[in-house]
Amino acid sequence: MQNTKGLSLEVRLSAYLDGEVSDTERRELEELVTRDDEARLLFEMLQAGNTFGNKAFEDFLHDPVPLSLVRRIKQGTTLNPKSERVTATVPVHHRVKLWPRALAASIALLIIGGSTGYLLGMVNGSSQSNVEVAAARSWLDDIAEYHRVYSRQEKHLVEVPASAGDDEIRTWLASSVGVNFKLPALAGEGLTFEGGRLLVAAGKPVAQLMYKNADGDVFAICFLKSEPTGEQGKLNESIRDDLAMVSWQKSGASYVVIGPSADAKLRHLAETVSAEI
Amino acid sequence: MRPATESNEFRRDLVSLLPKLRRFAMTLTRNAADADDLVQEACERAITRSHLWNGEGRLESWIYAMTRNLWIDEIRKRKVRTGGGTVDIADQDELTIEASGEKAVYANQLQKMILSMPEGLASVFVLVNVEGHSYRETATILNIPIGTVMSRLSTARIRLAAMISETTERRA
Numbered sequence A: 001m002q003n004t005k006g007l008s009l010e011v012r013l014s015a016y017l018d019g020e021v022s023d024t025e026r027r028e029l030e031e032l033v034t035r036d037d038e039a040r041l042l043f044e045m046l047q048a049g050n051t052f053g054n055k056a057f058e059d060f061l062h063d064p065v066p067l068s069l070v071r072r073i074k075q076g077t078t079l080n081p082k083s084e085r086v087t088a089t090v091p092v093h094h095r096v097k098l099w100p101r102a103l104a105a106s107i108a109l110l111i112i113g114g115s116t117g118y119l120l121g122m123v124n125g126s127s128q129s130n131v132e133v134a135a136a137r138s139w140l141d142d143i144a145e146y147h148r149v150y151s152r153q154e155k156h157l158v159e160v161p162a163s164a165g166d167d168e169i170r171t172w173l174a175s176s177v178g179v180n181f182k183l184p185a186l187a188g189e190g191l192t193f194e195g196g197r198l199l200v201a202a203g204k205p206v207a208q209l210m211y212k213n214a215d216g217d218v219f220a221i222c223f224l225k226s227e228p229t230g231e232q233g234k235l236n237e238s239i240r241d242d243l244a245m246v247s248w249q250k251s252g253a254s255y256v257v258i259g260p261s262a263d264a265k266l267r268h269l270a271e272t273v274s275a276e277i
Numbered sequence B: 001m002r003p004a005t006e007s008n009e010f011r012r013d014l015v016s017l018l019p020k021l022r023r024f025a026m027t028l029t030r031n032a033a034d035a036d037d038l039v040q041e042a043c044e045r046a047i048t049r050s051h052l053w054n055g056e057g058r059l060e061s062w063i064y065a066m067t068r069n070l071w072i073d074e075i076r077k078r079k080v081r082t083g084g085g086t087v088d089i090a091d092q093d094e095l096t097i098e099a100s101g102e103k104a105v106y107a108n109q110l111q112k113m114i115l116s117m118p119e120g121l122a123s124v125f126v127l128v129n130v131e132g133h134s135y136r137e138t139a140t141i142l143n144i145p146i147g148t149v150m151s152r153l154s155t156a157r158i159r160l161a162a163m164i165s166e167t168t169e170r171r172a
Helices: A009-017 A023-035 A037-060 A067-075 A099-124 A130-150 A166-177 A266-276 B004-029 B032-048 B059-082 B101-115 B121-130 B135-142 B146-171
Strands: A192-201 A204-212 A218-225 A236-240 A243-250 A253-260
Touching: A009 A023, A009 A037, A009 B146, A023 A037, A037 B004, A037 B101, A037 B121, A037 B146, A067 A236, A067 B004, A067 B032, A130 A192, A130 A204, A130 A218, A130 A236, A130 A243, A130 A253, A166 A192, A166 A204, A166 A218, A192 A218, A218 A266, A243 A266, A253 A266, B004 B032, B004 B059, B004 B101, B004 B121, B032 B059, B059 B135, B101 B146, B121 B135, B121 B146, B135 B146
Parallel strands: none
Antiparallel strands: A192 A204, A204 A218, A218 A253, A236 A243, A243 A253
C-alpha cells in the first residue's frame, strides 16, 4: 500500500483505482468522491481513461507478430527478420544496428545446430537410409502444401463434414489408410472438429482430420500407415514458413499435427492428440 | 548447460509472450520497426541467459526489465552517435503499422495517438493497468521510483480520457 497523503488529488484517486491505498485512505477518498463534484468528475475521467486505454492497448495484441521472429526464437534459424516482416514498416532514421549481433548469433547457432546434428547422426547410426529420410520429408512437405490450400477454403474446408457422424468418418478413413484410430476430442484445447479428408502424400493414402479454433485458425491431424523408423512416440517439431508441424510415429503409423507457426501451444496439442488418437 | 527440452520450453514460453513483448516494446520505442528489433534483441539475450531465470514470478517481468535496459542502452548510443534520440511516432510522416480498410485505419490512428503520449506514460499504463503489475513491480521493471509510477499513471489516464472526445470528433 502507498501513502498518498500530500500528493495531488488525481494521483491519489488514480492509486485508489488500483487498490494501492490503505483502508483509511480508501474510505477518505470514497467520501470525497461522494460529496465533492469536482473530485467525482476527476475520478470519472480517470476511469474513462482506464477503459479507453485498456481497449486501445488490447488492440495491439492483434497486430501480427513477424513470423521470422517466431521462427528465430523457436528454432534459431538464420533468417533475416527485416526482410520477412508481416507488418509493413516505413524507414526510420537511426535504426538499431543489430546485424553484428545477429550475424554472431547466427554463426553460433549454425555451429551448434551443425555439430548437434552431426552428433545425433553419429548416435543414431546410419540405419535410416537416405531414401527413407527423403520419403519422410516429402510426406510432411505434401501435407504442408495441402494445408495451405485447404485451410483457406472457407466453404469447402473438408470432404466429409463432422455432421456426417464420427463413426462414418472414422470407418471411412481407417479403412482407406489402414490405420485404426479414435477421433480425438479437442474441445478442451478450444478446437471444434470440422470433418475429414482423404489425401495422397508420398504416394500413400493419408487421413486428415480438420479442426478450427475460435479465431478461425485451422489445425489438422494427418496420418498414414508406415514402417517403424526412429524412436516411437518421440515428437519432432518443424516449421515450413507460416506453418508449424509436430510429427511422431506410433504403432506402425506416422502422424503430424499442423497449424499456424505463430501458435505456441502446438506441441501441447500434439501431445494431447498422441495420447488420444 | 541447460537441457535441450528445458531450453525448448523456454523458447516456447517466449513465443507465447511475443505479442505482449512487442506491445511493451512499442510503448518504449513508439514505432513498430524499432520495437521489432528490440524484441528480437531482448529474446536473443533472454535465451542466452535463460539459465539465470529462476522460474519465480512472471517471466515477462524479467524480460521486460531486460528490454527496457536494452532500449536505454540504445538511446544512449544514438545520442552519442548522432546527438539525437528516437524518432517520435508523432514526428513520422506515415503510420508504421500496416492497415487497410476504414476500421484498420482508425485502429492505426488510435495507436499512433496513444503512442504519442509523452515518454514513459504508455509503459507505466500498460504494465499497471493493462497487465496488472503492482506499482512496486512496475517500478522495478522500469527502474524508476514508485512515486514516478504513480504520477505517470494518473497523467496517462487523464491524457487517455482527453483522447476519447478527440477520436469521437475524428470519426464523426
